[in-house]
Amino acid sequence: xxxxxxxxxxxxxxxxxxxxxxxxxxxxxxxFAIPKGEIIGLVGDNGAGKSTLVKIISGVLAPDSGMIEFExxxxxxxxxxxxxxxxxxxxxxxxxxxxxxxxxANIYLGRELTRGPKIMHVLxxxxxxxxxxxxxxxxxxxxxxxxxxxxxxxxxxxxxxAIARAGAWGSKLILMDEPTAALGVAETKAVxxxxxxxxxxxxxxxxxxxxxxxxxxxxxxxxVLRRGRPIGYRETAKTRPEEIVLMITGAPTIAGxx
Amino acid sequence: MAVSKGRWRKATAFAGHxxxxxxxxxxxxxxxxxxxxxxxxxxxxxxxxxxxxxxxIACGMTFAIILGGFDLSVxxxxxxxxxxxxxxxxxxxxxxxxxxxxxxxxxxxxVGATNGWLIAWLGVNPxxxxxxxxxxxxxxxxxxxxxSPRFGVPYTFTTVGLGRSFGVPNPxxxxxxxxxxxxxxxxxxxxxxxxxxxxxxxxxxxxxxLKVARVRFAVYVLASACAAVSGIILIGQxxxxxxxxxxxxxxxxxxxxxxxxxPLGGGRGRMAGTIxxxxxxxxxxxxxxxxxxxxxxxxVATGLILIAAVAFDGFSKRGGFVSV
Numbered sequence: 001x002x003x004x005x006x007x008x009x010x011x012x013x014x015x016x017x018x019x020x021x022x023x024x025x026x027x028x029x030x031x032f033a034i035p036k037g038e039i040i041g042l043v044g045d046n047g048a049g050k051s052t053l054v055k056i057i058s059g060v061l062a063p064d065s066g067m068i069e070f071e072x073x074x075x076x077x078x079x080x081x082x083x084x085x086x087x088x089x090x091x092x093x094x095x096x097x098x099x100x101x102x103x104x105a106n107i108y109l110g111r112e113l114t115r116g117p118k119i120m121h122v123l124x125x126x127x128x129x130x131x132x133x134x135x136x137x138x139x140x141x142x143x144x145x146x147x148x149x150x151x152x153x154x155x156x157x158x159x160x161x162a163i164a165r166a167g168a169w170g171s172k173l174i175l176m177d178e179p180t181a182a183l184g185v186a187e188t189k190a191v192x193x194x195x196x197x198x199x200x201x202x203x204x205x206x207x208x209x210x211x212x213x214x215x216x217x218x219x220x221x222x223x224v225l226r227r228g229r230p231i232g233y234r235e236t237a238k239t240r241p242e243e244i245v246l247m248i249t250g251a252p253t254i255a256g257x258x
Numbered sequence: 259m260a261v262s263k264g265r266w267r268k269a270t271a272f273a274g275h276x277x278x279x280x281x282x283x284x285x286x287x288x289x290x291x292x293x294x295x296x297x298x299x300x301x302x303x304x305x306x307x308x309x310x311x312x313x314x315i316a317c318g319m320t321f322a323i324i325l326g327g328f329d330l331s332v333x334x335x336x337x338x339x340x341x342x343x344x345x346x347x348x349x350x351x352x353x354x355x356x357x358x359x360x361x362x363x364x365x366x367x368x369v370g371a372t373n374g375w376l377i378a379w380l381g382v383n384p385x386x387x388x389x390x391x392x393x394x395x396x397x398x399x400x401x402x403x404x405x406s407p408r409f410g411v412p413y414t415f416t417t418v419g420l421g422r423s424f425g426v427p428n429p430x431x432x433x434x435x436x437x438x439x440x441x442x443x444x445x446x447x448x449x450x451x452x453x454x455x456x457x458x459x460x461x462x463x464x465x466x467x468l469k470v471a472r473v474r475f476a477v478y479v480l481a482s483a484c485a486a487v488s489g490i491i492l493i494g495q496x497x498x499x500x501x502x503x504x505x506x507x508x509x510x511x512x513x514x515x516x517x518x519x520x521p522l523g524g525g526r527g528r529m530a531g532t533i534x535x536x537x538x539x540x541x542x543x544x545x546x547x548x549x550x551x552x553x554x555x556x557x558v559a560t561g562l563i564l565i566a567a568v569a570f571d572g573f574s575k576r577g578g579f580v581s582v
Contacts, residue, residue: 081467092465100458100525109455110466112448121448 011036011173011204012057012088017066019052019228026052028228030066034173039195039205041215041236044225045248050208053225054175057206058090059083071172087172093181096162099151104132106150107165135168136161139197156187160194167198174198176207180214192218212241226250277574278519278531278567282538289541293548301544303427309540310429311336311488311504313533316511316518317433317440318484320532321477323515324444326457326524327384329478331373332485332511334395335366336504339489341399344408344499352412358493363486369395370482374475388478392508396501403501411497419494429491436487440480441529453477457524513560514539517567539563 010033019027027049034040044050055061057068059077068076070086077083080090097106105128113124113131129146136143144157153161159179166174176195180188195218198205209215215222216236224231224247231247289296315332322329343362347354369391376387421428444450452473455463464470488507493499518535520527542563543556573579 080465084467090465095459095461096465098455098458098462098525101455105451105455106462109463110468112451114448122446123448123451 009036010034011071013069014053014057015067015069017053017056017068018064019049019056019061020064025228027056027063030225030228030230032223032230032233034204034206035221036204037199037202038220039199039207039218041219041222042206042208042225043210043212043215043222043244043248044231047227048225048248049228050225051177052228054090054177054206054208057083058088058175060090084169084171087170088175089166089169089171089173090175090177091159091162091166091179093178097150097158100149102147102149103136103144103153103161104129104146106161107132107135107146107168111169136164138201139164139167139194141193154187156183156190159183159187159191163191163194163198167194167201167203171203173204173206176205178208178210181210188214212244215244216241224248277570278517278534278538281567282534282541285538285541285545289545289548293545295548296545299425301548303422303425305537305540305544306430306433307427308544309536310427310433311491312507312510312514312540313433313536314436314484314488314491315507316514316532316536317436317529318481319508319511319515320518320520320527320529321440321444321453322384322481323512323520323522324457324524324527325453325474325477326460327377327474327477328388328512328522329373329481330385330388330508331369331392331395332481333504333507333509334392334399335369335482335485336489336492336507337399337499337501338369338395339363339366339486340492340499340503341403341408341501343490344411344493347412347415347493348408348410352414355412355415359490362490362493363483366482366486366489367479370479371475373482374478377478378471378474399501405501407498407500409498411493411499413497415494416497417494419491419496429495432487432491436484437529437533440484444529449473449476454525457526459525510539510560513564517564519571521568521571 013031013033015031017027017030019025030049030053042050042053052061056063057077059080059082062078063076067074070088075086077086077088083089098109101109104125108128112121113127114121115124115127116122132146133143136146140160144153144161150158150161163174163176163179179195180191183191192214195205195207207215207219219236222234222236222239222244224233224244226248231250234244234247295301315336319329319332339362342365343358346358346361350357373388373391376382376390377384418428418432423431444453452463452468455468456470456473460470463473489504492503514535515527515532516522516535517538518527518531518533520531539560542559546555546559547553
C-alpha cells in the first residue's frame, strides 16, 4: 500500500508505521494515505490492526516507528487532545457521551464556556445551550432537544450527536470506529446521512466497519488490513464486495491487484 | 377531563422528582401538629445544632457520591481533626487556636490526598481505599492518645461550637456557608460539572480530554476538608477531643446523601437534596426524642428511611417490581 498513489491532495499520510504489543505485532510497516474530502473505509478481520491504526492516528497510542503527516506537515500526536487541536477527532461505537449530562453539556464537554472571573470557571450555560443547538443544526435535520439528558435519546440519536459534535468543532478529519455496529437499520441510515453531510461540508472521514454493505454505500475508497499488514487500497466504484472479502481473508491471488 | 389528567400527571411527576422534599414537609407538618414543643425556637435551634456536623460532612460526601464513589474515612478524619486541633490548642493555649485549626486541616488534607491518590492514580476501589484509611487513621488516633480524651481547650473556642450569631448556632451558620459555597461549586462551576461528567462516564470524559484523575483527587481532598471543618466544630462543642468521636458518621452522611436523591451509581444528585436528607433524618431523630422514644431506636429509624427512600425511588422509576 506504499504505492497507493492517491495524489498530492491527501489530508493524512502514514509511512512505515510499526506497532508491537510485547511479542505481538499489531502493525507492520503500514503506509497509507487518506484523500481529502472523501469517506474512506478501513476494513479487515478481527485483529487486523484497524483499531490500533486509528488509535495511533488519533494520538491514543504512539507508534514504535514510522511517520505521520497531517496536511503536509509531520504530525505524530502525543495525545488525543493534541490530535483534536489539529482537527483530528474520533467517534467511538460506545461510551462517546456521558449519559447523565444534557446534550449541550456533551457537545461542550471539555470545552466549556465560562464567564466571570477566570479562576472560578463559572459555566455560561445559556450561551452553551444556544450554540449547541446551532452546532447540531449544521449537520442534523431532526435535532434532539439540547437540554434533554442524553440517556433519554435513542442509540442512533446519541451517535448522531457524537458525530455532529466531532464535525462541529472544526475538525478536518473524523475517525469512526464502528459507529453503527450497535444500531438498527433506520438508525444506521440516520447516522450515514450525517456522515454524508460531513463530506458535503468538506470534511474527511475514515470509518472502520465490518459491514461491507455500508462500506459500499458510503465510501469512495477502501483500505484493507490483514494481520497488521496493508493489503491494498481500492476505489469503491471500481471494486466489488467479493474482491474486498478476498483481500480481508487472504486469497492466494487478488483479481485487479497491482 | 383532559385538563385534570394533565394536572394529575404533572402532580405525580412533581411527587416523583421531589419525593424526599414532600416527605420532609409532611413530617414537619406532622411534628408541628402533634407536638407543642417541636416548633419552639429552642427545639429548632437544637435540631440545627445537632445536625450541622453531619451536614457539613454530607456536603463533601455529595461530591464523592456524584463522582461514583464514596468516602468511608470521613468519620475517622473528623476525629483526627478534633484530636490534632485540640492537642495543639491545649499545648499552646489561646495563641494555639489558629495553629490548631491549621494543624487539623493539614492532617486531614494528608488523609484526603492519600485517598485521592489511591483512588485516582492507583485505581484502588473507593470502598477499599477509604475503608483502609478509615481504619488506619482511627488506629493511629488511638495509638497517639492511648485512647484517652484530651481536655483543656481554651474556653473561648467554645464560641465556635456552642455560640450563636443572629440567634442561630454558629455550627449551623458554618454549615450554611459550606452548603452554599459547595452548592455553588457543584452546580455552577466547571469543576462541579466535571464531577457529574466523571460520575456519569469516566471513559467519555477522558476521551473528551478531561483530567479524570485530577477531578477524582480533588473530590476526595474536598471530602476530607469538610470532615476537618466538622472535627474543628466538635472541639468547640466540648472544649475537648475524644478519640472515639464521630464513630459511624460516614454512614449517616452517606445515608443522608442517598435519601436526598443521589444514587450510589454516581452522576446524579443535588446539594439541596443532601440538605433535605440531613434534616429529614435529623427531624425524625428529634421527633423520636420528643415523643419520649429511647434514643436506641434512632438508628433503626435511619436505616428504615434509607431503605424506604431508595426502594420507593426505584419502584416509582420502574413503575413496579423488578422484572429481570
